[in-house]
Amino acid sequence: MRRAVAGSVALAVLLVAASSGYSGDGRTADPAPTAQPRWQPGPGLAWQWQLDGKVDPSADVPVYDIDGFENSAADVARLHRDGRKVICYVNVGAWENFRPDKDAFPRSVLGEPNGWAGERWLDIRRLSVLRPLMERRFDMCRDKGFDAVEPDLMEGYGNETGFPLTARDQLRYNRMIAELAHERGLSVGLKNDLPQIPELVGDFDFAVNEECAQYDECGLLTPFVAAGKAVFHVEYTEPAGEFCPQSRRLRLSSMLKKPELGVWRRPC
Numbered sequence: 001m002r003r004a005v006a007g008s009v010a011l012a013v014l015l016v017a018a019s020s021g022y023s024g025d026g027r028t029a030d031p032a033p034t035a036q037p038r039w040q041p042g043p044g045l046a047w048q049w050q051l052d053g054k055v056d057p058s059a060d061v062p063v064y065d066i067d068g069f070e071n072s073a074a075d076v077a078r079l080h081r082d083g084r085k086v087i088c089y090v091n092v093g094a095w096e097n098f099r100p101d102k103d104a105f106p107r108s109v110l111g112e113p114n115g116w117a118g119e120r121w122l123d124i125r126r127l128s129v130l131r132p133l134m135e136r137r138f139d140m141c142r143d144k145g146f147d148a149v150e151p152d153l154m155e156g157y158g159n160e161t162g163f164p165l166t167a168r169d170q171l172r173y174n175r176m177i178a179e180l181a182h183e184r185g186l187s188v189g190l191k192n193d194l195p196q197i198p199e200l201v202g203d204f205d206f207a208v209n210e211e212c213a214q215y216d217e218c219g220l221l222t223p224f225v226a227a228g229k230a231v232f233h234v235e236y237t238e239p240a241g242e243f244c245p246q247s248r249r250l251r252l253s254s255m256l257k258k259p260e261l262g263v264w265r266r267p268c
Contacts, residue, residue, distance in 0.1 A: 039085055039147045039187045041206050041230035043251040049234060051089055051261040057082060059265060063253075065089060065150055065208070065232065068137070069099060073144040080145065087189070088141035092134055092177055093153025094119040104133055111162030114153070121153075121161035124173040131176060138180050148187035150208050151177050155193040171199055178203040189232065194220045206230040209252075213243035218250055225251050244268035 047063035050056065055066045055075050064079050068088035079086050095105050097118040109129055111121035122130060141149050154174050157165040174193065178200075181188035187205035190197065194217055197207070201223045212218040213235050221231045233254040235243050240256045247254035247268045256266040 036185065038182065038185060038205065040228070041085070041148075041187070041232075042228055043225045043230055043253070045230050045232075045253050046267060047232050047253050047255075048265060049232070049255075049257060049261055050263055053262070055079065056263045057084075058263065061267075063087065063232070068141050068144070068146065068149075071144070076145040085147045086145070087148040087150050088144070088146035088186075089150045089152065090134075090137050090141065091119070091153055092122075092137075092151040093124065093156050094121050101133065101136065104136075112160055114159070114161075121156050121159065121163070123161075123163045124156055124165060125163065125169050127173065127176060130173075131180070134177065134180055138184050138186065142184040142186060146186065148189065148205065149181045150189050150191060151181075152191050154191045158195075167196065171196060174200055175203050190224075197221065197223055201227055201229070204229075206232065209233045211235055211238075213238050213246065213254075218243075218246060218252065221252065222250060240266050240268060 041063060045063055046061040047065060048059040048061050049065045051067050053070065055064060055071050057079055062083065063085050065087040066075070066089060068090050076086050094114050094116070095110050096102065106129060109123045109126050111123060113119065114121050124130065138149060154177070155170065157167055157170040170193070174190070174196070178188050189206045189208045190200055190204040191208045192210060193200070194212070197220060206229050207221055207224045209221060209231060212221060212233060214237060218233070221233070224231050231252045233247065233252045234257045235254070236257060236259050244254060254268040258264055
């Protein structure tokens with residue numbers, strides 16, 4: 001009985017020491033590491049979006065959005081050394097025949113071509129099939145040191161995909177994508193999908209938009225700005241002098257780019 005009591009007391013002492021950071025040999029134990037908070041980009045933050053080839057670090061901006069497959073951990077680290085945050089572009093809505101994981105996608109989830117060479121829409125209803133594939137892609141982003149993910153083609157339900165996708169299907173899939181990013185400590189952006197912003201603004205850390213000015217839709221992005229979240233926005237054909245005044249008023253992070261998304265940029 002005394003041995004059992006002594007053991008209980010010793011255990012209690014050890015537990016108290018552990019909780020206080022005392023190691024028992026006169027030294028203070030190192031505190032347990034704590035998870036870093038996710039990066040939260042705020043409205044109006046300048047950025048560069050380059051998906052054509054390896055990143056060129058010449059743009060003097062605090063945020064870079066680059067292709068996750070085409071760029072290495074060393075490329076990301078170089079941008080970090082220059083004080084930049086780095087977003088990992090990954091296609092989550094279409095299969096691409098030029099990616100190294102193309103053979104991991106079963107033919108049953110491949111739909112109609114989406115207008116880009118070598119791409120076909122995915123059947124986003126098949127969460128059990130697509131989840132592990134997207135987990136591996138997001139693992140790649142995390143392991144290369146990216147701060148965030150830009151998941152592309154998140155509005156298949158509004159297109160001719162070859163599948164009877166609904167808005168509900170899209171909400172479920174997009175929320176799964178946000179969850180996968182957050183589980184890995186990555187921020188995540190809602191790409192386009194303007195009609196579902198009211199339902200999804202709480203799930204995403206920022207927005208990425210193409211051509212809201214051309215289609216007179218930029219006002220739909222204001223819930224992100226109101227929540228203190230960046231809206232990274234580009235136009236391709238509208239003159240900067242026409243859309244930049246509204247962009248500045250709405251606090252969007254806007255610039256004019258060429259559709260191939262190379263190095264050239266004209267910011268507002």
